[in-house]
Structure formats: C-alpha cells, structure tokens
Amino acid sequence: MSGLLRIGNATVARVVETRVAYEPKYLFKQLPDQHIEQVREALPSWSIEAGSQRIYLTFQSFVIRHGGRTILVDTCNGNHKNRPDMPRWHQTDFPYLERLKSAGVHPDEVDVVLCSHLHADHVGWNTRLDNGRWVPTFRNARYLVSDVEMGHWRERHAIDPAASVNHGSWQDSVLPVEEAGLLDEVSVDHVLGSCIDTEIRLEHAPGHTPGQVHLVLSSSSGELIYCADTIHHPLQIADPQYALTDDDPGAALASRQRLINRCMHSGATLLPAHFDEAGTIERHLGSARFRSF
Numbered sequence: 001m002s003g004l005l006r007i008g009n010a011t012v013a014r015v016v017e018t019r020v021a022y023e024p025k026y027l028f029k030q031l032p033d034q035h036i037e038q039v040r041e042a043l044p045s046w047s048i049e050a051g052s053q054r055i056y057l058t059f060q061s062f063v064i065r066h067g068g069r070t071i072l073v074d075t076c077n078g079n080h081k082n083r084p085d086m087p088r089w090h091q092t093d094f095p096y097l098e099r100l101k102s103a104g105v106h107p108d109e110v111d112v113v114l115c116s117h118l119h120a121d122h123v124g125w126n127t128r129l130d131n132g133r134w135v136p137t138f139r140n141a142r143y144l145v146s147d148v149e150m151g152h153w154r155e156r157h158a159i160d161p162a163a164s165v166n167h168g169s170w171q172d173s174v175l176p177v178e179e180a181g182l183l184d185e186v187s188v189d190h191v192l193g194s195c196i197d198t199e200i201r202l203e204h205a206p207g208h209t210p211g212q213v214h215l216v217l218s219s220s221s222g223e224l225i226y227c228a229d230t231i232h233h234p235l236q237i238a239d240p241q242y243a244l245t246d247d248d249p250g251a252a253l254a255s256r257q258r259l260i261n262r263c264m265h266s267g268a269t270l271l272p273a274h275f276d277e278a279g280t281i282e283r284h285l286g287s288a289r290f291r292s293f
C-alpha cells in the first residue's frame with residue numbers, strides 16, 4: 001500500500017509506527033517446521049524476510065478522510081509506556097506523531113479515533129505523557145470503542161483493580177481517555193457516517209477479543225474491510241487454523257473463515273491491521289490466496 005486507497009468518496013492512508021520480523025513459531029505456535037518454505041511462493045514478498053523464514057508484522061494506524069472528517073483507526077503501541085513484560089514495547093520512542101504530521105494530520109484535527117479492540121498494540125497513542133500524566137493525544141476527538149469490548153475489559157479490571165490489564169494499556173491508554181470524557185461506547189454495528197454514496201460502519205468480529213469490530217467502507221464502486229486482528233499474517237488466508245493468541249479460538253476461527261469466504265466471493269478489498277498492503281482474496285489451485293495491490 002504505497003499510496004492512498006480510495007473507496008467512493010473516502011480515502012485511506014497509513015502511518016507506520018514500526019515493522020518487526022518474528023520467528024514464525026513465536027507467533028504461530030502450531031506451525032509445522034518448514035511451513036514458510038513450503039508456502040513462500042504463495043505469500044506476498046513484503047510478508048517474509050528475504051533469505052530467512054522470519055515473517056513480518058507491521059504496527060500502524062490508518063487515516064480515513066470522509067465527509068470532511070478525519071478518522072484515525074487504531075493507535076499502535078505508543079511511546080514511553082511501561083511494558084516490563086514486553087521488552088520490545090517498553091519505554092519506546094517512535095517518531096509516530098512526526099509521521100502523522102507528515103501525512104498531513106495534526107493531532108488536534110483528528111475527529112474520531114476508532115479502537116477496533118483494546119489490545120495494547122491498538123491503543124498506545126490514545127494517550128501521551130504530559131508532565132508525568134497520561135493525557136489524550138487527540139484532544140478534539142471522540143474515541144469510539146464497542147460496548148462489548150469495554151464491558152469485557154472493565155469486568156476484567158473489576159476482578160482485581162490492582163492488576164495490570166492488557167499489559168497496563170487499560171490503565172495508561174484507555175482509562176485516561178474515559179476520565180477526560182472523550183470515550184464513546186458504541187454498538188458493534190454502529191454507523192460512523194454516510195456521505196454521498198459512501199458509508200462507514202462497524203461489524204462485530206468476535207473471537208480475537210469478545211468485542212472486536214471490523215470497519216467496513218462501502219460505496220457503489222466497492223467495499224473495503226479493515227479487519228483488525230481477525231487475520232494477522234497472509235499465511236492464515238490459505239490456512240486459517242493457524243492463530244495467534246485469541247480470546248476464544250473457535251469464535252476467532254469462525255470469524256476468520258467467514259471473512260475469507262466473503263472477500264473471495266465479493267471481491268472486497270481486505271485491509272488487516274498488520275499487513276503492509278491491502279489486497280483481495282482469490283482462489284488459486286483450490287485454496288484461498290492473498291493478492292496485494
């Protein structure tokens with residue numbers, strides 16, 4: 001996804017926080033040895049490291065412009081967060097806000113921040129450190145989270161209020177936004193807006209987390225589905241049984257299979273949270289395959 005995607009009268013751009021190459025079995029515990037070598041030909045080149053079997057995940061936000069509004073989708077890991085149990089994300093210093101500004105977006109101009117779900121790598125830039133306090137980064141925005149997702153993690157927090165929830169991101173990246181009065185709990189099928197022939201709405205995709213939502217942009221010219229973490233890596237499109245940590249593995253697999261079939265039949269553009277490029281799903285030699293734009 002080198003440039004802008006366009007669906008009807010909406011545009012989608014991305015702002016990258018970082019890109020990480022992982023040993024495949026670190027992410028997908030059930031993967032057979034040599035699996036990557038066997039499927040390498042069918043996978044986009046950006047998804048595997050050249051000369052090794054390591055596979056890439058990209059951590060990024062998407063910026064949607066639609067009907068005069070700026071919508072920021074998912075906010076990566078953030079800076080200066082205490083993540084002692086995740087050294088890669090502990091006390092980071094990414095030039096994310098500079099990149100956001102280079103993409104033409106000043107934080108004060110963001111109208112809506114959509115959190116597809118509340119894992120730590122999707123809410124980090126919700127807040128920034130200001131004189132030792134976590135304050136909302138996007139002070140003029142409404143932050144949208146599904147009511148199912150908020151309810152799930154609120155319940156988890158209530159069981160043991162002293163314990164870190166989602167590696168501490170509930171405490172440093174979600175609660176300060178709620179306390180500032182900027183957080184809206186919305187239904188899992190909430191419509192964000194409609195302008196001319198283009199509509200943006202949420203769709204429930206449970207399994208990875210109970211309240212995860214996809215963002216669907218639809219117009220007379222086609223459909224784009226931002227599918228968050230229902231799919232993490234292109235290898236799951238041919239083999240959806242391989243999964244990262246899902247809250248409910250059975251429900252996550254069902255959501256993944258439903259999404260793959262839908263895209264294969266409708267030709268919708270698929271945009272997963274951690275992919276470098278959007279694309280479509282096609283049938284190739286009897287199995288599903290991701291085709292990058």
Ligand SMILES: [Zn+2]
Binds near residue numbers: 117119208229
């Ligand atoms: Zn996640």
